[in-house]
Amino acid sequence: MLSISRTCLRGIYSCHWNSQNRRPNRACCWLSFLSFVSILALSWMYVCFIAFNDHNDVNWHAFKTLKKWVNWYMIVMVVSAVLATYCLLLLVFGLLHLAVREPLDLHWLHKVFLFLGLLTVTLGTAGFCKEWIEEWQTVYMSFQATAPFLQLGAVVALTLISWLVFQGYHTAQTAASKVFIMLTFLVVSAAVFLCPLAICSPCIANNLPPKPALVGHRGAPMLAPENTMLSFRKSMECGVVAFETDVQLSKDMKPFLMHDNGPSFLLRTTDVKEKFLGRDADMHANFTLQALQTLNAGEWFVRTDPFQSVSSLSKEEKREANNQSVPSLSELLVMAKKHNVSLIFDLKNEKNSTGFHNSDSYYTAETIEKSGISPDKIWWLPTEYRHDVRKVTPGLKQVYNNVQEMYADGGSFLNMKYSFLSTHEISELRKNNVSVNLWVVNERWLFSLLWCSGASSVTTNACHILKSMSKPDWHLEPNMYMGIWVSADVISLLLMFGLFLWQKRRNHVFHQNTSERSVPLLPR
Structure with missing residues (x-):
């Protein structure tokens, strides 16, 4: 064998x-x-x-x-x-x-x-x-969540390969080689065993902040076509506190919901190629709201399966997803008002406007005013014409994407990409009573890290996954982590000592057998 x-x-x-x-x-x-x-x-x-x-x-x-x-x-x-x-x-x-x-x-x-x-x-x-x-910042952040567990994995790996190191030590022919092998191994071992002293993670703490609230990014795009009424309805089933969406103006100055903008803005998520031949590269201002709402905004989702989640839907859900249209902002405001859900949005073409009364901000604010929704349910994010909007529609909750701008304007609500703030900065902002919403957070490890940091809310594609979490995946109390760390190091050292002695004995037996085979038999 x-x-x-x-x-x-x-x-x-x-x-x-x-x-x-x-x-x-x-x-x-x-x-x-x-x-x-x-x-x-x-x-x-x-x-x-x-x-x-x-x-x-x-x-x-x-x-x-x-x-x-x-x-x-x-x-x-x-x-x-x-x-x-x-x-x-x-x-x-x-x-x-x-x-x-x-x-x-x-x-x-x-x-x-x-x-x-x-x-x-x-x-x-x-x-x-x-x-x-910018994604390297995410990798750096990940070590705050995974470093304690990577260290334990490194201890296990070091223990497993130590027997090879000891074999090399015992079979080395010169004292210099033996010293080099053992000194290198000891330095690496010391670094691995003691590196928890340098690990700083918000998830190693006694007190756990409240769970961040969830904001549906374009609704629930893993469960239904993004920025459709079905998608927002699915996000409500996750208990989101706000809808996040993207607003553009049609040719007849009516706000509608669509993420992609510029030429070919309809190509990815609608059947514009089939419905309007030769117009798939047109801009938003070339379509009336009525024309936009004749498009199918859901078939692409079932066909391309962008999140590999379509298989989890029932036949009825697939059929419904396959027949979604481009919604207007008014439709979403009705839903938000009815279910007491807040709304935050980007204005995709605001920078192209020539003045406030010709801007997306003006028509969007006017639509919000006409809807009758409580102003504090609108998290106003667009920076252009912020003060003009405040005069037209007072009471909106002002949200900022820059810390300095927020403090200069006397605000207390921040909306930023999760990697633009360190976990320490998030904790400090929360101590100063600043609400911090971070986007876009889809993975459990990242949500756990931001939960431990004290984030107020997160914008997510995966509300159905994050809603089921009752505690962070990576949370450990300091005393428990220290006990795990010390125990793993002690067990590893004992195993290494045993392997060292075993390799020494094995090498001695190997040389003894070799010597016996090499001794010539004497004639009688």
């Missing part, structure tokens, strides 16, 4: 199914290169996993260029997962070769794949830095 296992190891790693007596050149260099690529691939996989919160941004920007909706980010995730799995499995086989003292002879095909993997990670990182550099 042992012989078969060794043969399989040899075959997978080097494609040599027969025992090899020769010692390959630069075998250790290739193992080091394999370890390096494996670490890079695993790190890249972590980055992709963390950035998944904003994956729809990548797909949307790709659509703007290619005019075709494809879930590019999922393709990147799959490729990254395959690469990381391949490298890690190959590394495990390499380490097992060391354990059973098989010659390391990495096959040339594996070497080619490793170089391709290195190229893939390099190009991915370069693209990340060039086109999506």
